[in-house]
Amino acid sequence: MNPFLAIQNVLDSLFSWSPTLYALLVIIVIALEGLLLVTIFNLVKDVLSSGSADPE
């Protein structure tokens, strides 16, 4: 089964059970994704910039 489709089915079930919980889940998932991605990108940037600042 397509993993995206499986996720979509779970989300649809959650929404039909409790729209409020679903809305909270949307906020938490998006916030965590944003935080996670920016942390990874910043780490990569820091590693790259420290490498270029110190030739050794």
Added chain:
Amino acid sequence: MSLEYIISISWLLVLLGFVVGTLSGFFGIGGAFIMTPTLNILGFPIVYAIGTDLALMLGSSIAATVSHFRLGNVDIRLGIYMLIGTAAGVWLGKTLVFSLLASGDAETVIRLIYIILLFGLSLFMVYDYIVFITRPHLKKGNNVADTVGTGLSRMLHRLIIKPMVRLPVSGINRISVWIPVGVGMVTGFLAAFLGVGGGFIRMPALIYGLGIPTSVAIGTDLFEIIFSSAIGTFLYASEGKVHLIAAMILLLGASLGALVGSYATQHVRGMRVRLYFALTIFFAGVSVALKQLGVWRDIPFLSTVAAYLIIGVATIMMIIVVIKLILGLMTIPPQRDRQI
């Protein structure tokens, strides 16, 4: 909107997220005026386009705020004071809109005020830039990057209405707490009245009303957008109008874009950021005017032209920001704006 379709256009969504995320991090805006019509063109029904865009805005504003916070551009204390005023302003704006809508056709009036505000703000900021570059200090080769303080902000700083607070991140030694609360209320009122996120109003309001540096205005504005978009996301998601998977795909590009835009503010002078911002909202005004003309004259084609215009302008701006960042990284180490 089928999941297969979303997956089939995922590369386009990542690219689109990058464009909007870059402008969000660079200008301190949510970017709804770019993303909503674009998602609509891609086949999202307008309510889903708004809901999905709000969720994206939440994620990208968190990413951009974290990056700006690392650069020392977020005044959290100022942001919290403004949030209190924004909440009150949004309530007032919504109340006024609902009463106007109940009394008759207010939509045209609201749209016209929106267009006037976009053109007015952009023309004022371009005028401010021209005044800045023709000042004698620049002709002598003095390399000033940003101006802090206006006649209005100096007047507001002089008001003594207790309690007084200090906002060191914004470079304000003493100001009445009611001033940031009031600025938040006015911008929140306008945002709710016009039915927009309000980033494009708050950023100039912070610069010209409170007199804070451009980079801090951008960072603090993004901090505000986290809360406004979270409320919007909750409201739309609880109605089932957010496409979570699409928002997550968009956020992949938007997070990287937010980082690029945030760090680009270190390599572009504050006054130049204001000029780019003014040009962007000018074309946003043209786009909204075209769309409205299409409604008045019953020419649906104009709505499509309006959407493509704003996507084109946003893409050009994104390219400029990326080039500026690359050139900045290649030439000089990042410096905070020198201000007058």
